[in-house]
Amino acid sequence: MTWEPERLDDQRHLSEADPGGMLPAVAASAAHVRTGYRAAVEAGIDRLATHGRPRAVVVAGTGGSGVVGDMLAAIAGNGAPLPIVTVRSFQLPGWVGATDLVVAVSGSGRTEETLSVATQAVRRGCSVLAVGPPGSPLEAVARQASAVHVPVPVSGQSRANLWLLAVPVIAAAAALRLVQADADLFERVAKSLEDMANRCRPSSDSFINPGKALALDLAESIPMVWGTSALTSVAAYRLVCQLNANAKYPAVHGELPEAGHHQVATFDGPLAERDIFADNAVRALRLVVLRDVDEHPQVAVRREASLRSARDHDVPVTEIAAEGEHPLERLAHLIVLGDYASTYLALGYGVDPSPMSAITEVKARISP
Numbered sequence: 001m002t003w004e005p006e007r008l009d010d011q012r013h014l015s016e017a018d019p020g021g022m023l024p025a026v027a028a029s030a031a032h033v034r035t036g037y038r039a040a041v042e043a044g045i046d047r048l049a050t051h052g053r054p055r056a057v058v059v060a061g062t063g064g065s066g067v068v069g070d071m072l073a074a075i076a077g078n079g080a081p082l083p084i085v086t087v088r089s090f091q092l093p094g095w096v097g098a099t100d101l102v103v104a105v106s107g108s109g110r111t112e113e114t115l116s117v118a119t120q121a122v123r124r125g126c127s128v129l130a131v132g133p134p135g136s137p138l139e140a141v142a143r144q145a146s147a148v149h150v151p152v153p154v155s156g157q158s159r160a161n162l163w164l165l166a167v168p169v170i171a172a173a174a175a176l177r178l179v180q181a182d183a184d185l186f187e188r189v190a191k192s193l194e195d196m197a198n199r200c201r202p203s204s205d206s207f208i209n210p211g212k213a214l215a216l217d218l219a220e221s222i223p224m225v226w227g228t229s230a231l232t233s234v235a236a237y238r239l240v241c242q243l244n245a246n247a248k249y250p251a252v253h254g255e256l257p258e259a260g261h262h263q264v265a266t267f268d269g270p271l272a273e274r275d276i277f278a279d280n281a282v283r284a285l286r287l288v289v290l291r292d293v294d295e296h297p298q299v300a301v302r303r304e305a306s307l308r309s310a311r312d313h314d315v316p317v318t319e320i321a322a323e324g325e326h327p328l329e330r331l332a333h334l335i336v337l338g339d340y341a342s343t344y345l346a347l348g349y350g351v352d353p354s355p356m357s358a359i360t361e362v363k364a365r366i367s368p
Helices: 005-009 011-016 022-027 029-042 045-049 067-079 112-123 137-144 158-175 183-199 210-218 230-247 263-268 297-312 327-348 357-366
Strands: 057-060 084-087 101-105 127-132 148-151 221-227 252-255 284-291 317-321
Touching: 005 011, 005 210, 005 327, 022 158, 022 327, 029 148, 029 158, 029 183, 029 327, 045 127, 045 148, 045 158, 057 067, 057 112, 067 084, 067 101, 067 158, 067 230, 067 327, 101 112, 101 137, 101 158, 112 127, 112 137, 127 137, 127 158, 137 148, 158 183, 158 230, 158 327, 183 210, 183 327, 210 221, 210 284, 210 317, 210 327, 221 230, 221 263, 230 252, 230 284, 230 327, 263 297, 284 297, 297 317
Parallel strands: 057 084, 057 101, 101 127, 127 148, 221 252, 221 284, 284 317
Antiparallel strands: none
16 A cells, blocks of 8 residues: 555546545535534433433443544533543443433444443433434343433444444433534534635645645655644544554544643654655654644643654654634544545545455454
């Protein structure tokens, strides 16, 4: 597999090399926002507020669904009136009990870890919200407990259905008055995603297409992706996961100021060395910084110092600023840009972004 940047503007290649339709799936993000919100309303998401605000919210999910809890916590921010915790394993924390809300999210509706946590939540008498496809084992668990289930029409890879899964959870948090989100906000987010879909469309040339431009930056490097706030850290983590899953590409996630205490040391390491005479620059480090308007003043100082240090060590830097007023708008902008970039990076290498053969192989090895 070799990087060939001209592939990004070859319309025939972009179509033939993406038989699973990952690019169209990313372009459907706006429709997914609207569908997810409509599904939440029709499922009676407001019923969650009947018994008042829970003591804590625990969001269970793995893989493409696992970032939903992180998204909710970041949107709620430091002003959240209760803890919002993400669980990506088989075990519900011991402190979770009947006064807590457990949100189980699964794109397939049969994720083993999520089903385990949802079943434990029912046994402990927790309030439960389930989000996943209709007719799934997850829906069965929710129905048996008389819990709210939001059926969403997931298709293809779970990671390509993020907004179908995330929007009902955010709408539930709005019903509990944990975040400010209404129909107007979701429509603004949908419109911003439509705008990004237009800007990142396959027929848009690389020099004006932000998704292709970011893919060109990331190619033939080891990306180290930093967020400068809780919100942009979630987008950084999502980008790294998408690079792994779509492009089968390694990357490192970090958040300032913590990354400044260890990851910055890589500027002195072997992957920061760049031979300008080499034909192949693979394994060269690249720093990608996702910026937010909501940065702690000291984080802004650390960011500027880190960027100067990277450039002094000849480490290439890409800076991307989140766009939008509401936290959800800013998060959506960064996430969809990363989704496009990871897909274009895959296609530039001639990699089909949809299959996950290595994961399928691992699952086959552990299945009874």
